[in-house]
Amino acid sequence: MSFPATLLSGLASLIAPERCPACRAYTLADEQRPPASAREALAAQLCAPCQERLDWLEVACRACALPRGPGLSESRRCSSCRSQSLGRVRTTTALYRYRGPGRHVLRRLKYEGHDPLGRALGRALGERLRRWRGELLSEELVICPVPLHAWRRLGRGYNQAELIAAGVAEALERPLVCLLRRRRATRALYGVRRHHRDQVLSGAFRALPAAAGARVLLVDDIRTSGATLRAAGRALHEAGARRIDAAVVAC
Ligand SMILES: [Zn+2]
Ligand SMILES: [Zn+2]
Numbered sequence: 001m002s003f004p005a006t007l008l009s010g011l012a013s014l015i016a017p018e019r020c021p022a023c024r025a026y027t028l029a030d031e032q033r034p035p036a037s038a039r040e041a042l043a044a045q046l047c048a049p050c051q052e053r054l055d056w057l058e059v060a061c062r063a064c065a066l067p068r069g070p071g072l073s074e075s076r077r078c079s080s081c082r083s084q085s086l087g088r089v090r091t092t093t094a095l096y097r098y099r100g101p102g103r104h105v106l107r108r109l110k111y112e113g114h115d116p117l118g119r120a121l122g123r124a125l126g127e128r129l130r131r132w133r134g135e136l137l138s139e140e141l142v143i144c145p146v147p148l149h150a151w152r153r154l155g156r157g158y159n160q161a162e163l164i165a166a167g168v169a170e171a172l173e174r175p176l177v178c179l180l181r182r183r184r185a186t187r188a189l190y191g192v193r194r195h196h197r198d199q200v201l202s203g204a205f206r207a208l209p210a211a212a213g214a215r216v217l218l219v220d221d222i223r224t225s226g227a228t229l230r231a232a233g234r235a236l237h238e239a240g241a242r243r244i245d246a247a248v249v250a251c
Contacts, residue, residue, distance in 0.1 A: 020047035021108045021117055022101035038123040038171060039095075045120060050101035057094055057251075065094035065223060065251045087230035088237040089218065091245045093133055095125050098222055098250035106160075106221050106250055113158040121249050122167015122219070129172060129217075129247055136245055138215060142177040143169040146220040146232050147205070149185035164249060165219035172217075179211045179239075180232055189227065197227035205235035212240035223251040 017026045025047045035041035043051050060067050061078035063086050068078045096102045109118050130137065145165035153159050162178075169176040186204050189197050216236055218229060223246070233244045 018045070020045070020050050020101075021114065022046055022050040022104040025050075038120070038127040042120045042124040045117065046101060046105075050104075053100045054102050055097035055099060057096055060094065062091045064226060065092040065248065086226070088233035088241075088244050089226075089229050089246045090243060091133060091136075092223060092226070092229065092251070093125070093129055093245075093247045094223065094251040095121070095128060095249050098224075102250050109160045109163065110221065113156065113160065113163065115158075115163055118160060118163025119167035119170065122164040122169075123171045124167075125164065125219075125247050125249060126168040126171025129168070133245070136215075136217065137172060137174070140215045141172070141174050142179070142214055142216055143172065143174050144177055144179045144216050144218055144236075146218060146228060147178065147180050147182045149182040152185055161220045164221060168217070168219050168247060174217075177210070177214075179208050179214065179216065179241075180235060181206045181208070189224070194225045194227075197225045198230060201227050201231035203231075205232050207235040207239035207241070209239065211236050214241045215243045216241050216245070218244060218246040220246070220248050221250070223248040 019025065020027050027045070027047045035044055043054065046054065057065065057067055061081055063077040063081040066078060068080060098106070105117070105121070108114060109121070143165050145159060145161040147153070147161070148156070148159045165176055183204055183206050186200055189200065192200055214236075218232055218236075220228060223229060229246045233246070236244050
């Protein structure tokens with residue numbers, strides 16, 4: 001059975017060749033060796049130069065997911081996190097830095113809603129969580145995407161955080177549960193000073209009663225100042241969630 005399938009996919013790639021989601025260069029599908037991990041499967045979608053330039057996070061602060069400051073360890077936060085309030089989100093895990101090809105990949109997902117790309121990102125993130133945050137993976141854990149406002153969701157037709165969360169849920173074999181609603185559409189945070197972002201997002205989320213007692217893994221595409229995750233975490237905490245952690249593709 002595998003021969004006709006290979007032949008078909010070979011034909012399909014001749015008719016509509018694969019393109020790198022970061023730079024749109026045509027890529028050659030490597031059918032020789034199946035990817036050994038979700039991270040490899042994700043990287044294989046990119047062209048060779050973009051793979052090379054993707055800035056994977058290898059050591060990072062548990063709280064903010066950034067690789068900053070000396071003395072980072074499993075129990076220590078970075079110097080910046082030790083001095084600021086992190087709200088209710090206990091840990092944040094990310095895959096790569098939001099720059100270069102990694103940034104282009106997320107922009108494509110945001111504006112084109114490429115479902116297989118979202119899932120591949122989510123599966124690689126899930127794999128990282130298994131490796132780095134094994135202690136979170138209890139039977140009770142639920143995966144919750146950061147929501148868009150209903151109008152924006154309707155206009156776009158998808159929420160990129162949901163696409164990623166579906167891949168995370170699949171990799172961790174935990175349910176995807178949308179426990180949050182966005183009360184109002186907030187303006188884009190680009191250009192808003194960091195310390196004003198918490199104000200802009202204050203009260204932007206409402207958690208459903210089902211959040212009571214839940215252990216929640218919040219999933220979003222990007223963490224910049226952390227204001228969105230803090231606001232979402234606060235809403236979950238107010239609804240009685242027991243523990244809240246976060247996972248983002250990039251930071
Ligand atoms: Zn590329
Ligand atoms: Zn930190």
